[in-house]
Amino acid sequence: MWLPFVGLVIGLLLGFWTEFRIPEIYSNYLSIAVLAALDTLFGGIRAHLQNTFEEKVFVTGFFSNILLAAGLAFLGVHLGVDLYLAAIFAFGVRLFNNIAVIRRILLSKWTAKQDRQTEN
Amino acid sequence: MKDRMLIFAIVTTIIGFMIAVQFKTTNEPVVRDTRDILQLRQDLRIEKERQQELNQEIEKQLTLLNQLKQRDNIEGAMLDAINDLKERAGLTAVSGEGIILEIKPMYTDYGFIPQTVPAHLLRFLINELNIHNAQEIAIGNQRIISTSAIRDVNNVTHVNARRIPNLPLKVYVLANEAEKLHHEMIVSESVEYFAIENLSITSTPINFITLPEYEQPLRIRHLQPIKEES
Structure with missing residues (x-):
C-alpha cells in the first residue's frame, strides 16, 4: 500500500x-502530460478498488495517454487551434469523475466497516 | 497484488519526476545566454576594468592600513588620508598649470547684449571641459565639485547656489596638458554654441593658476553608502 x-x-x-529542466516553451506539454498521467493513475486506482484492474491496460493507457496529450497539444500549436484545451477538458472531467467514484467506494467501505463494528 | 503495487509505484515515480521538473521549470525558467562574441568580449572587458579598479582600491587601503599599523606615525597617516580625501572632494585650494577661459559679449555695439551666461551653456561648457580631461574647474570663484549645481534662478545663473558675476566671466581650469586643452577649447563646439547667444570664449594657457576651494559646508542629504554586491 x-x-x-x-x-x-x-x-x-x-x-x-537532478538539475534536469526543460525549456519554458515545452512546459505546456509537460503540464498536459502530468495531467494525463494523473488521470491514468486515478483511473487505475478506481479500477483497482472496483476489482477490474488490468495491468496491460493500465501500463499502455499510461504511456499512450501521455504521448497522445502532448502530441495533441503540439499539433494544436502548429495548427493554431488550442487543442490542448480538449485534452485538459477531457482529462479534467475524467479526473474528477474518477476521484468521485474512489471517494464513494472508500466511503461505502468505511461505513460497511463501521456497521460491522457496531454489530459486533 | 504485489506486481500491481510495483506498477503503481513506477507510475507514481514518473509522475513525481514530471511534477518536480515542471515545478522547477516554471519557478526558475532556463534563461538562455544570447550574447554574441562581441558582447561577451565587451562584458569581459568591463569586468576586467572593474577588477583592476577594485585591486587598486584594495592596494590603497592596504597601504593606509600599513601606515596606520606603524604606531608612531598614526596621526600623520590619518591626517594624510583626511587631506587626501579633502583634496579629492575639492575642499582645498589647488594650483598648477591650466587654462583661463574668458567669456564676454561678442558684439557690444548692437543687438542684444547678454549680462550673464545661460545655465545650459555653462553646463555644456563644463561637460566639454570634462570630456577633454580637465582636472579641476572653477567658475568665477566658485569651485565645481561633484555635487555642484548650475541652476537658473529668476533668470540669473547660479553656481553652488551663488549667483555668478556678470560678464566678463572667467572660468579657471586645471589640466595636466594645458596646451592640448587650450587647443581643444579653441575649436570646441562650445565656442559655436556660445556664439549663438552672442558670447565669445577666449582661452589662455597659463603655467600656474590657483583654484579656490569649495567654501560652503558639504552637505549630502538623501544619500547613503550601499554595500556593493558581488
Missing part, C-alpha cells in the same frame, strides 16, 4: 536533485 507513495517521493526527490 505504501509503495506508490514511496515511489512518488523518490520521483519528486529525483526531479529536484
Whole structure:
C-alpha cells in the first residue's frame, strides 16, 4: 500500500536533485502530460478498488495517454487551434469523475466497516 | 497484488519526476545566454576594468592600513588620508598649470547684449571641459565639485547656489596638458554654441593658476553608502 507513495517521493526527490529542466516553451506539454498521467493513475486506482484492474491496460493507457496529450497539444500549436484545451477538458472531467467514484467506494467501505463494528 | 503495487509505484515515480521538473521549470525558467562574441568580449572587458579598479582600491587601503599599523606615525597617516580625501572632494585650494577661459559679449555695439551666461551653456561648457580631461574647474570663484549645481534662478545663473558675476566671466581650469586643452577649447563646439547667444570664449594657457576651494559646508542629504554586491 505504501509503495506508490514511496515511489512518488523518490520521483519528486529525483526531479529536484537532478538539475534536469526543460525549456519554458515545452512546459505546456509537460503540464498536459502530468495531467494525463494523473488521470491514468486515478483511473487505475478506481479500477483497482472496483476489482477490474488490468495491468496491460493500465501500463499502455499510461504511456499512450501521455504521448497522445502532448502530441495533441503540439499539433494544436502548429495548427493554431488550442487543442490542448480538449485534452485538459477531457482529462479534467475524467479526473474528477474518477476521484468521485474512489471517494464513494472508500466511503461505502468505511461505513460497511463501521456497521460491522457496531454489530459486533 | 504485489506486481500491481510495483506498477503503481513506477507510475507514481514518473509522475513525481514530471511534477518536480515542471515545478522547477516554471519557478526558475532556463534563461538562455544570447550574447554574441562581441558582447561577451565587451562584458569581459568591463569586468576586467572593474577588477583592476577594485585591486587598486584594495592596494590603497592596504597601504593606509600599513601606515596606520606603524604606531608612531598614526596621526600623520590619518591626517594624510583626511587631506587626501579633502583634496579629492575639492575642499582645498589647488594650483598648477591650466587654462583661463574668458567669456564676454561678442558684439557690444548692437543687438542684444547678454549680462550673464545661460545655465545650459555653462553646463555644456563644463561637460566639454570634462570630456577633454580637465582636472579641476572653477567658475568665477566658485569651485565645481561633484555635487555642484548650475541652476537658473529668476533668470540669473547660479553656481553652488551663488549667483555668478556678470560678464566678463572667467572660468579657471586645471589640466595636466594645458596646451592640448587650450587647443581643444579653441575649436570646441562650445565656442559655436556660445556664439549663438552672442558670447565669445577666449582661452589662455597659463603655467600656474590657483583654484579656490569649495567654501560652503558639504552637505549630502538623501544619500547613503550601499554595500556593493558581488
